[in-house]
Each structure stands twice: as structure tokens, then as C-alpha cells.
């Protein structure tokens with residue numbers, strides 16, 4: 001079994017081929033977590049969810065000026081048993097450094113995750129220092145990790161997993177991959193983004209696993225199994 005812990009088949013980019021890709025994932029034992037980035041895409045992730053195709057619900061920091069995080073509405077979505085995480089949420093300072101507002105919405109997600117007893121999928125771009133300052137010990141993952149080795153270690157200390165995707169082919173994260181225990185790594189694609197072609201898909205996760213196996217000088221099938229077990233444990237995949 002293989003898992004892509006951060007996919008966006010719920011996005012518009014997949015409208016025409018979504019069902020075909022989902023069917024191929026189910027046929028090849030590729031488990032997927034489709035991550036919502038606002039209410040609409042969270043709702044879509046829940047709509048397309050089934051056994052093997054799970055959903056996470058949340059409001060991405062780049063969307064917090066366009067919509068509010070309506071906890072009641074998200075709680076209703078979480079009634080689906082296929083919702084296995086809260087997020088993506090976190091800090092994104094690429095275009096907007098409004099820390100106070102991002103903090104407020106992030107803490108709302110933290111509270112919701114606690115209440116629902118679900119892990120968090122955390123997005124963090126150009127803001128690891130600020131995030132580490134306010135992040136309590138938590139169950140979850142720092143997805144698409146691009147921070148430093150010392151920051152990775154701090155997240156590990158706080159109980160989080162480190163998520164790697166195709167960005168490891170663009171940035172040199174080898175040292176961080178080597179020093180992060182395999183038991184604390186999750187793999188993902190963030191498709192349709194961050195692949196080796198214009199439009200990425202969940203199958204690209206195999207290349208990410210391969211690169212991690214090579215970097216750690218470990219056998220592919222051992223790495224594949226451990227990475228699946230990690231996700232199974234964190235998200236209680238059933």
C-alpha cells in the first residue's frame with residue numbers, strides 16, 4: 001500500500017478526470033487524502049471521499065481574507081467518517097504578513113482539531129520561526145517542509161511529522177531527509193502542484209518515496225511500508 005497524504009483531486013484542475021484518477025488509485029492500492037483549502041474545496045473533498053480516498057477540511061491562510069472560518073459549517077462537514085484531519089491551516093507570509101489574523105484562524109483550527117480528536121495538516125511558507133513560536137505540542141504534519149534542519153528538529157520535538165513532496169527535487173533537503181527518522185516522515189504530492197510536469201497527480205508519490213529511500217540508503221519496499229504505517233497511525237486510516 002502507498003499513500004499520498006496531501007492531494008488536491010478536489011480542485012477544479014481535476015474536474016474532467018477526477019473519477020478516472022480515483023478509480024486508478026483504488027485499483028492500484030494508492031490511498032489518498034484530499035485536502036481542502038477553503039469551504040468549497042473542503043466540501044468537495046468530503047463529497048468525493050470513500051474508503052481509500054479520505055478528506056481533510058480547513059481554510060488555507062491565503063484564503064482568510066476572502067472568507068471566514070465558519071467553525072459550525074466545518075464541524076458539519078466533519079460528520080463524515082472519511083474526514084480524518086483538519087487543515088490545511090497555518091502561516092503563509094509569501095504575499096501577506098498579517099500574522100495576527102493568520103494566528104487567529106490557525107488557533108481556531110487547532111481548537112477544532114482538538115474537539116474532533118483529529119490531527120492537523122499544517123501549511124507553512126516563509127514563516128517557520130513565527131509558527132514555532134506559537135505552535136503547541138500537537139498531533140499532525142508540517143506538510144511540504146522547506147524549513148531548516150533545526151526547525152525540523154523543533155517540529156519533531158513538538159510531536160509533529162514532517163511531510164515531503166516533489167519540492168525535494170527542487171531544493172536540497174537531503175540532509176533533513178537523512179536526519180529525520182523514517183518513522184516521523186509522511187509523503188505527499190500536493191498535486192496538481194509540485195510535480196515533474198505541468199500538472200502533477202497522486203502517482204508521483206512513488207518518485208518521492210524512491211528519492212527518500214535513496215537518500216536514506218534504504219530498501220524501497222521497507223520505506224514504502226513504513227511511510228504507509230506512519231500515515232495509518234497518525235490519521236487512523238481504516
Ligand SMILES: [Zn+2]
Pocket residue numbers: 006008035088190
Ligand atoms: Zn496543499
